[in-house]
Amino acid sequence: MLNSKTPAGPLDQKWTDYKGHVKLVNPANKRKLEVVIIGTGLAGASAAASLGELGYKVKAFCFQDSPRRAHSIAAQGGINAAKNYQNDGDSVFRLFYDTIKGGDYRARESNVHRLAEVSSNIIDQCVAQGVPFAREYGGLLSNRSFGGTQVQRTFYAAGQTGQQLLIGAYQALERQVALGNVEMYNRHEMLDVVVIDGKARGIIARDLVSGKLERHFGHAVLLCSGGYGNVFYLSTNAMGSNVTAAWKAHKKGAYFGNPCFTQIHPTCIPVSGDHQSKLTLMSESLRNDGRIWVPKKQGDNRKPGEIPEEERDYYLERRYPAFGNLVPRDVASRAAKERCDAGYGVGSSKQAVYLDYADAIKRYGHIEAGKQGMHEADEATVIRLGKEVVKEKYGNLFDMYEKITGENPYEVPMRIYPAVHYTMGGIWVDYELMTTVPGLYALGEANFSDHGANRLGASALMQGLADGYFIIPYTLGSYLSDDIRTASIPTTDPAFEAAEKAVQERIQTLMNIKGTQTVESFHKRLGRIMWDKCGMARNAEGLKQAIAEIQQLKKEFWSDVRIPGAIDEMNPELDKANRVADFIELGELMCIDALDRKESCGGHFREESQTEEGEAKRDDVNFAYVSAWEYKGEHQWQLHKEELEFEVAKPTQRSYK
Amino acid sequence: MNWSSILSSSIGKKIVMAVTGLFLISFLLVHMGVNACIFKDLFDPTDNGDMFNRAADYMGKTALIRIMEVVLFAGFFVHIIQGLILEWENRNKRKKGYAVNLGNKGSKWYSRSMGLLGTILLLFLILHWWHFWIPSRFTHAGLENPILLSNNRVSHDMFKLMTVTFSEWWVVVVYVLACISLAYHLLHGFQSAFRTLGLSNTRYIKLINALGVAYSVIVPLVFALMPISMKMGWVGF
Amino acid sequence: MEHKNINLTLKVWKQKNGQSQGRFETYLVNDISTEMSFLEMFDVLNERLIKEGKEPIAFDHDCREGICGMCSMYINGRPHGPWEGTTTCQLHMRAFKDGETIVVEPWRANAFPVLKDLMVDRSSFDRIIQAGGFISVNTGNAVDANAMPVEKDKADASFAAAACIGCGACVAACKNSSAMLFLSAKVTHLALLPQGSPERKTRALNMIAQMDKEGFGACTNTGACEAVCPKEISITNIARLNQEYLYAGLTADK
Secondary structure: OOOOOOOOOOHHHHHHHHHHHOOOOOHHHHOOOEEEEEOOOHHHHHHHHHHHHHOOEEEEEOOOOOHHHOHHHHOOOOEEOOOOOOOOOOOHHHHHHHHHHHOOOOOOHHHHHHHHHHHHHHHHHHHHHOOOOOEOOOOOEOOEOOOOOOOOOEEOOOOOHHHHHHHHHHHHHHHHHHOOOEEEEOOEEEEEEEEEOOEEEEEEEEEOOOOOEEEEEOOEEEEOOOOOHHHHOOOOOOOOOOOHHHHHHHHOOOOEEOOOOEEEEEEEOOOOOOOOOOOOEOOHHHHHOOEEEEEOOOOOOOOHHHOOHHHEEOHHHHHOOOOHHHOOHHHHHHHHHHHHHHHHOOOOOOOOEEEEOHHHHHHHHHHHHHHOOOOOOOHHHHHHHHHHHHHHHHHHHHHHHHHHHOOOOOOOOEEEEEEEEEEOOEEOOOOOOEOOOOOEEEOHHHEOOOOOOOOOOOOHHHHHHHHHHHHHHHHHHHHHOOOOOOOOOOOOOHHHHHHHHHHHHHHHHHHHHOOOEEHHHHHHHHHHHHHHHOOOOEOHHHHHHHHHHHHHHHHHHHHHEEOOOOOOOOOHHHHHHHHHHHHHHHHHHHHHHHHHOOOOEOOEOEOOOEOOOOOEOOOHHHHOEEEEEEEEEOOEEEEEEEEOOOOOOOOOOOOOO | OOHHHHHHOHHHHHHHHHHHHHHHHHHHHHHHHHHHHHHHHHHOOOOOOHHHHHHHHHHHHOHHHHHHHHHHHHHHHHHHHHHHHHHHHHHOOOOOOOOOOOHHHOOOHHHHOHHHHHHHHHHHHHHHHHHHHHHHHHHOOOOOOOEEOOOOOEEOOHHHHHHHHOOOHHHHHHHHHHHHHHHHHHHHHHHHHHHHOOOOOHHHHHHHHHHHHHHHHHHHHHHHHHHHHHHOOOOOO | OOOOEEEEEEEEEEOOOOOOOOEEEEEEEEEEEOOOEHHHHHHHHHHHHHHOOOOOOOOOOOOOOOOOOOOOOEEOOEEOOOOOOOOHHHOEHHHOOOOOEEEEEOOOOOOOOEEEOOEEOOHHHHHHHHOOOOOOOOOOOOOOHHHOOOOHHHHHHHHHHHOOOOOOHHHHHOOOOEOHHHHHHHHHHHHOOHHHHHHHHHHHHHHHHHHHHHOOEOOOOOOHHHHHOOOOOOOHHHHHHHHHHHHHHHHOOO
16 A cells, blocks of 8 residues: 555645644755756756755756756646636635546545645746736736636736746746756756665766766656656657656656556647647637537538538537537547547548637627627628637637648638647655655656646646645655765765666667667557557557557567667667657556556546446546556556545536536 | 946947947038038039038038047047957857858848948048048148138138049049948948847837938938039039 | 648758768658648658668757747758748748758857757857846745736737747847847846846846857847747847846946
């Protein structure tokens, strides 16, 4: 049984009590304590900045050419906080409750409540740093609403909230670099954790420019390396986003939590061909005004404009009259897949549905005409005015769609399809964000997180920054206060040597295969298996097949991959091979986890567990636990369970009908 | 931050260019005003440069103007030297160039050619000094016979020197080419100077842009008309 | 969308590392779908090169949705290629004609040394930010977010400047290799907000000093940076930076 180290006491007092009693490290000792941070997204950059400010000696690593490039930058919509500036009944409790419920009751109550508690501080901190959030004319902050909630609590900066928050954290980080508190290592990839006497004591990293391996000591190691959506090959993640750091930690003893929990975002631009390298998200906000439909006739090849109204199936409005086009992400995604699988898909690939703005344009056009006193406006004028309003609201998204597809979304409905977007699963951590390896922590999307089986929109940014700014500065002290007498361990220690040797040998092995197939081709094949059998809908038979296929793929990879170039130079193909090798192993674990969880919950839909109407059916009796997998050797994992207890938010079946 | 480090930074150098540039722009206006007196001849054929010579006489004999002349030379000197240094330094910031250049797709040719246009103007300036300033100040070549002005003062006949100088075709051509260079130099320089000095208000930028275009067209045009009208015999004895 | 397949000739800069001499290499790529992005065309080419036992072309890229600022190709004489307001990763092959020759070069500037092929080292940008591109507020120091109202126009202008993705196209396009658009975007972003006000003077002075130290050129207001900026950052920001600098320079105590 896993110990989550959740403090005792009432839910809303736990964090306060914890902070009040946690052991501290005095400033003189902090200067002697070194912390290694992997990744510089919202979690990593905010942790590095905050710990640097506290006086720890921080070393931060990112594989990109600058910490500012981390993929947090691509988040569009916003960040939630229980500020209740709108006076619409929001509170810490409501944010907590919405998050637990949105996550389909598969998250730890204490962590989620803490997240809701610190959410307000995040907004304060970001504003103080100069994050240019959207404002009202009075000069105060503006809010918008997001899926799965009934209050307006989302703070945003146009469609670039992630960018602005990351730049804020990045600037705070660079300030600490300038002050000498943080040492930044760009274009470095962590390739192993060094464990000495059962504690994480450093890492082996590869300088991606010179190809040289480096050893770095740390009294503690923080993994802030993001999610692993790229296991599906096609996802909205950045090309470089990878699981390698987390996977190395996993193989060194960190349990992997809920690996199968993947979020599929319903509104992405569909795949256009085999050449596709990644998918692009169209903000969830588009569902506020757009209507989603497919033709009522299977295999209808007419152009959308030629399909009359009565031959269109607005399936979300039909199936979920209460929420209509605004059902949560997992529900909307599954519904789109169901239609396409049944043969109603549109576009050349038939793997897409329409997101139509024609009605919204007319509706806004009429309102605008009314405002301008043109009560007898003709159709063309109404449409012109309507387009102007839509352009004002969604112009940048429409432009992006046009750049990618070459179609004008003001004239023809957009084609959209669900795509992998976020992974709720990740390294298992306790209340202090520590993994099962003492001294090794996981923050942000890299940990198994506070989002349960489904994340609400605008909550990822909140969690990343909460972990980095407001949680780790307290919880890390609890561990390091016992470590103040540990002097820096020289990197000549045998453990460092052994770890570096292992990494070196692995790289050597990869390079020596000199096979015939490219790294990319293996990644694509893995992605195909994962998407088909461990994607939006999963069943026992498919998962078993997938496991066998992945094991076969792994064999093939390690005997036939071709990596050009050399080790001691910049070699992006080698970097990629290292990552894909880990993705293959992770893919297997994801399927094993999905197979074990015989219920449907959130983003995890087991076809065996559904209601008569085809909705997801959760099984709280048998599966109200976090799956934490321990690595036991090739193809072998042992399941540990953390039972989830819901003292405050009592589980109910979600319904959006 | 002391003065020298502020003024020698990249923006500091540009500020120096802008301030001296604007000073030279204001000088041009005065210079043009004085020289435009030759056009009195168009309206009053008996003038024969009297109005111009009186103005020139005043400029040459007023103490304040003489002091300003020193400042002007300092301004020229700093603008030229700083400009050449800047051009040289900026060119060296890209040791390895492109095979295909952006060219006019991103900016106007003359805004990228301030160094070249400025160098043309410098060469012209040397010629111009040799034609007029050195004779009037030092050698008095071509000015051997003083004349009596209508205000009863005795002075050099600068007007005559002009007519003689501009009787040669090549001089007229060179002066007109210089005026064209000046026009393009100003077309960029005028508004650029204001930007460098921090004009960021969109409304005022528009105003300055319009003023800049007007200035860059009118001033060089008036200057160019001087040699042309003398050569063509519209202005003269 | 109607699409077709096109054939192209690519002339790409190849350079083994920072120390070696580079040269152009010519590649013929056939059957490129006009639906591909520019980088996907490079993916296709690289896959082929690896299969043929040749060295693939190294280039920087990450998010492929136009926001991380990592991609950096100088395509046919223009940073990020022919489309306005677009990063290389968002450029699609529809922009090119069948049979066209495309020349691809890395960013060129002394301050952006080439690391390999089309990859350059832009860490100078990080060091410019370190010199003052931040607001000095430690975690936990903040007052309530609504305690300080910000005029909406200023907040919007600040946001427009903050949209900079730090890709370096401005430097690549500038005849002087000046980083002024990048720098001015940051200075404007922070100077327009009341939170950024206490450090206004030192920020402008220190960031410019660092820019000069890194080997970027001076701005001569040609406007090339603005024309190629994928986020369409306005050159007006440079004027504002000049203003900030002048004010700081004139009123500095020491």
